[in-house]
Amino acid sequence: MTLLAELLDGDRRALARAISAVEDGTEQASVILAGIHHRVGRAAVVGFTGPPGAGKSTLIGGYVSALRQSGRTVAVIAVDPSSPLTGGAILGDRVRMLAHAEDDGVFIRSLAARGHLGGLSATAPLVIDLMDAAGFDVVIIETVGAGQSEVEIAELAAVTVVVCAPGLGDDVQAIKAGILEIADVLVVNKGDSPEAAVTRAQLFASQHLRSGEHRAVPILTATATTGQGIAELVAAIDAKLGEQPPRKTDSAQRIRRMLAAQAARLVRDSVLAGTDPTIEAICQDLQNGRLAIAQALARLFAACAQPKPPEKTD
Amino acid sequence: MGKHHRILLAKMGLDCHDTGIVIIAQLLRDHGYEVIYLGLHNSAEAVVRAALQENVDAVGISFLSGQHMTQMRLLMEALSRHQLDLPVLCGGVVPRDDADALAKLGVAEVFFPGTLGPDLIERVGRVLERQDHAA
Incomplete structure (x- = not known):
C-alpha cells in the first residue's frame, strides 16, 4: 500500500509521515497533496x-x-x-x-x-x-x-x-x-x-x-x-x-494559488529590477561561490520581506 | 523547506525533576533542533504514540529517580510493540554501572552526570546522522 492509500485509509503513521513530507517539501508531498484533493x-x-x-x-x-x-x-x-x-x-x-x-x-x-x-x-x-x-x-x-x-x-x-x-x-x-x-x-x-x-x-x-x-x-x-x-x-x-x-476548499485553493503567484511575482520583480543593493550583494556572493543557493534564497526572501516605499500605481 | 530534525523529550513515571531536561531542550533548540517537549509523568505507551504522531527522529528520556532500568525496558517494549524503530537517548542521574544493561536494551546513547553540552550535541548529531543513513 502506498503512503497515500494508507493516509486515505486513516492510518495514523501514514498521516504523521505525510505531514513530515509536506513540511520538508519533498517530492512525495506533491503526489500526496494531489491525491487527497477529492477527500478534502x-x-x-x-x-x-x-x-x-x-x-x-x-x-x-x-x-x-x-x-x-x-x-x-x-x-x-x-x-x-x-x-x-x-x-x-x-x-x-x-x-x-x-x-x-x-x-x-x-x-x-x-x-x-x-x-x-x-x-x-x-x-x-x-x-x-x-x-x-x-x-x-x-x-x-x-x-x-x-x-x-x-x-x-x-x-x-x-x-x-x-x-x-x-x-x-x-x-x-x-x-x-x-x-x-x-x-x-x-x-x-x-x-x-x-x-x-x-x-x-x-x-x-x-x-x-x-x-x-x-x-x-x-x-x-x-x-x-x-x-x-x-x-x-x-x-x-x-x-x-x-x-x-x-x-469551501475550492476558494481556499484559489486563494492559495493567488498567494503563491503574488509571492513569486514579488520575488521575480525584485531580483530582475537589479536596483536593490541587498539583492545585488546576494547575486554577487552567489556568483563568486561564497553562498550556497539555499543560503542565497534565505537571504533573498528576507530582503524581499523588507517594507518598501509605496510604488506609483497606474 | 528541507529537513529539520525533530526530537521528542519526556520524563516518565513518577519522576518530577525536570530542570535537567528543560536545559537539554533549550540546548537542542539553540542548535537548530525542533524539540517536542512532553513534560512529566508519561507512560511508555504515551511516549511512543507521541513519537509516532510527531514523526520524530529520536526520543530522549531524562531520569533522576532510579527508575531508568524499569522505564527504559517498558519504553523499548512499547516501541517494538508499535514497530517503531527510533534511536532512544537517555540521560540524567544514571549510574555508569548500568551502561551495559541499557545498551543491551537497545538504548542508543546514555548521557551520564557530568556530560558537557558540546559533547551531548556532537553525540546527538552522530546518532541522527546514522538514523538518516538508515532511512
Whole structure:
C-alpha cells in the first residue's frame, strides 16, 4: 500500500509521515497533496488563538475531551514559534493535552512556525487538508501566542475562537485592535481569577460599541484547568459551525494559488529590477561561490520581506 | 523547506525533576533542533504514540529517580510493540554501572552526570546522522 492509500485509509503513521513530507517539501508531498484533493472538505476546522499564556492549549485539551464524549474524532495542529536565530524550536503544547495521549480518536501534531509570520506555519493549510483527508471529524488548529497581526487563522478555520486571559491590563487593550476582530467566539479563560469579570465586561463593552455582526459574538468565561465553561464553549462553537457553509476548499485553493503567484511575482520583480543593493550583494556572493543557493534564497526572501516605499500605481 | 530534525523529550513515571531536561531542550533548540517537549509523568505507551504522531527522529528520556532500568525496558517494549524503530537517548542521574544493561536494551546513547553540552550535541548529531543513513 502506498503512503497515500494508507493516509486515505486513516492510518495514523501514514498521516504523521505525510505531514513530515509536506513540511520538508519533498517530492512525495506533491503526489500526496494531489491525491487527497477529492477527500478534502468534510472536517470542521476550528481555530484557537490568543496571547501567550492565555491557556489556549489547556482549553483545547478540555474541548477535545468534550468532543470525544460526543463521539467525534479530533486532530490537533499546535504551532509554536521557531527561533529566528537558530531555526530551533521547543514545541510544548502537547504537555497540556496529555489526557488524550492514549486515545486512538485523537491525533496531535506540533508544528514549528519555521519563520512564517501570521501565527501559523507556512504548511499549516496543507496539514489541515491531510488531517481532513485522513477522516477526522474535527481539525483544531492552535496558533502561536498571538497579538495583533496574526489573523491568518480566520481564513483557514470555519470558526475562530479567541482566548483571552484576565489581568493582562494593557495587553488586553492591545489585542482589541487585532485578533479580537476575527473572533467568532470569545473566551475569557482563567475564569476563577478575580479579574475575569472585569475582563469580560471590557470585552463586552468593546464588542457592543461596534456594528451589528460583532454583537453576535458570544463572550464566554471558562476555567480550562477545571473544565468549567467547556460545555458552553462546545455549544457556542457548534452553533457557529451550524451557520457555516461546508468547507469551501475550492476558494481556499484559489486563494492559495493567488498567494503563491503574488509571492513569486514579488520575488521575480525584485531580483530582475537589479536596483536593490541587498539583492545585488546576494547575486554577487552567489556568483563568486561564497553562498550556497539555499543560503542565497534565505537571504533573498528576507530582503524581499523588507517594507518598501509605496510604488506609483497606474 | 528541507529537513529539520525533530526530537521528542519526556520524563516518565513518577519522576518530577525536570530542570535537567528543560536545559537539554533549550540546548537542542539553540542548535537548530525542533524539540517536542512532553513534560512529566508519561507512560511508555504515551511516549511512543507521541513519537509516532510527531514523526520524530529520536526520543530522549531524562531520569533522576532510579527508575531508568524499569522505564527504559517498558519504553523499548512499547516501541517494538508499535514497530517503531527510533534511536532512544537517555540521560540524567544514571549510574555508569548500568551502561551495559541499557545498551543491551537497545538504548542508543546514555548521557551520564557530568556530560558537557558540546559533547551531548556532537553525540546527538552522530546518532541522527546514522538514523538518516538508515532511512
